[in-house]
Structure formats: structure tokens, C-alpha cells
Amino acid sequence: MLILASASPRRYELLTQAGLSFTAVAADLNEELLPDEAAAAYVQRLAEEKAQAIWNANRGSDSTDDPLVVLGADTCVVSEGSILGKPTDASDARRMLNLLSGRTHAVLTGLAVVTAHRIVRDVEITQVTFNQLTDAEIGRYIASGEPLDKAGAYGIQGYAARWIPRIDGCYFNVVGLPIARTIALLAEAQAPFAVL
Template sequence: MAAPALYLASSSPRRRQLLALLDLPFEVLAVDVDESAMPGESPLALVERLARAKAEAGAALAPQLLPVLGSDTVGELDGQLLVKPVDEQDAARMMRAMSGRSHFIHTAIAFSDGRRTLSHVVTSAVTFKPLSDPEIAAYWQSGEPADKAGGYGIQGRGGRFVSHLSGSYFAVVGLPLMETERLLNQFLGKETK
């Protein structure tokens, strides 16, 4: 196995799969960061703070002085956070609120080496088709929405509800590829075209 070029401070299988698409050898670092929002904190401020905190926590654990990637994703509808549903009723409430409307997915990425940290937020607008109660109930029964912020996964069965996406598909899944590569090059001082 090749020596790592960077570390990923995330236990998310989706982020590992996406980062692998950049063809950079990496190792995963398990970090523990409190993901609670601070009073009055906007979704944008929250997601960037969490990505930076994860990268910095990873840098404190890294066995080598390499860039550590931290990332976080949150949803937003009408200025309110879209979090993981607590139960079926909560998921149905969120899905009804998003039905026939657009919401925002904010994904923040950050690189840190313990000395400095660079971060960037990618915002995408996702529009759902109008959803029926039977569609919402059947989706919950699939098991997919239970551990997803906003109660859906665009890369899975939830993708059938998306009528329009403006922004980065990969950011909605959990890691914006082009922006991650660009921020890493910026962090390393490499010129990009």
C-alpha cells in the first residue's frame, strides 16, 4: 500500500468512497467532535466550524505531518437545520416540508496540519417533486432515511424525489470532489488551472 498523501478525519463510508475517486492514498483517523449547533449559529457557520474542528482534531492525532481533511454536511430549509430524523413521524414531517420545494445542502471541507487550517463551503440547492404520503411512508420503510441529515440520501432511493439540483451532486452526497482537490492544492501551495 502506498504511503498516505493525506488523512481523512471521518468515519463516513460515503466520504471514504468519494475521496478514493481522487486517486490519492489516504488513511482514516477517527475523531470525536461535538456536532451540536451553538445558540444562534447559522447552518453555514455550523458546517464550516465542524469541518475545521474535525480537520484540526485529526491533525492533533496524525502520526505524520500531512494534510488532514475534515468535512461536514448539513441541510437547511427556511433557515432551519435539516438534521437526522428521530423517528418516522419526524422524517415524514421533514419530507412533507421539502415536498415540491427547494432546500439547501451545505458541505464544508477543511484541511489542517496542526499549524494552519483552510476551509471552503459548497452550497447546493435541491428541489423535490411533490411527494404523496404513501411515497413518504414507503421511503421510511426502506430504512434509508433513518441516518441521513434531512431524512434522505440523494445517492440512493431518495434520488427519485429530486426534480432539480443546482450545485454539486458530490457535495450533496458528502464530499465535493472538484472543490476538495482544489482546496488541497491550495493548501499545498500548488498552482491550479
């Protein structure tokens, strides 16, 4: 049984498109950045904490033979040394979009898969280039409401696609879940347990 430890509709849709059968359960965790925590460490930690929390809440009484598999993921945007999560309000979204305007930034997704026998993890990184944005464009985009629930205040699969002339890396990572890497990680986590 596979559980996606996320409430993200985009991750749910991507896993469904990949043909996986699963349920989704959100993990209620503190997602604050730790002091001096690097972006890759941050998304990796949150992905693992989410997966572990849902594993602990749903595992069977005999966890050594439990077929439960939990996938955790967390995404952030990094621009000019700043880690951008989801904006807190319209003003924060404007700040983020101004920071991304005319620059190339990184989108990082931490992945973690927890099973009875192992935890496997990885971080996928995609570089995204934005055109220069006008204040009016940013204002219209914020008024649409689209950027308010997305890391970095934009969705590549929506209106903001018009501003992105180039990416280097996995497109699906920018949407919220690098599918090819996720499938490989799930396979790795469920490979026969080797006893040394």
C-alpha cells in the first residue's frame, strides 16, 4: 500500500498520471527553516519528516513485515540566496515574483520513501529562467490567486508559463514532483531487503 504524505493537488495529479495506486494523507508538521539550514537539506528534511510521520501513524503492529510504503516530498525555490516557500500573502507573492523577474533560479524537491526496511531519499534540482516582469503583469497574476499556494509564488503549468523561456532539468520537478526520480526511488525502497 502506497501513501503520498502530501495534500498537494499537483503531486496527487502527477502520481495518478504515472499510473500509481495510492492514497494521500497530509502530514501536519512545522515547516520552518532551521537556523543556517541549506535549501537542499531543508527540503530533504521535510520530505523525510512527512513520510516518517505518516508511516508511524499508519504502520501495522508488526512493522517488520508491513507492506506500507510512504512517499514524502517538499519543494522550495532558491533565488539570489533566498529560499522561497509558499507566500504568506499577496505582498509576499509580489516580493518573490520581483526576486525571480529576469533571473534564473533553482527549484529543489526533496523526496523520501519510508518502508519497513529502509528509508531512501534524494533531492532533484531544476534551473528555471524567468523573463523580466512588469509591475502590471505581477499585479494581474497575484489578482488571479494562482501564486498564493505555490512555492516561489508561481506555477509553471499555469499562467506563469508565458514568462519562462527556458528550464534545465525535470519539468515535473517544477510542477511539484519529479516523476521519473520518484518512480526510481519507490523501486529502490521496495527492492528485496538484503541482509549482510
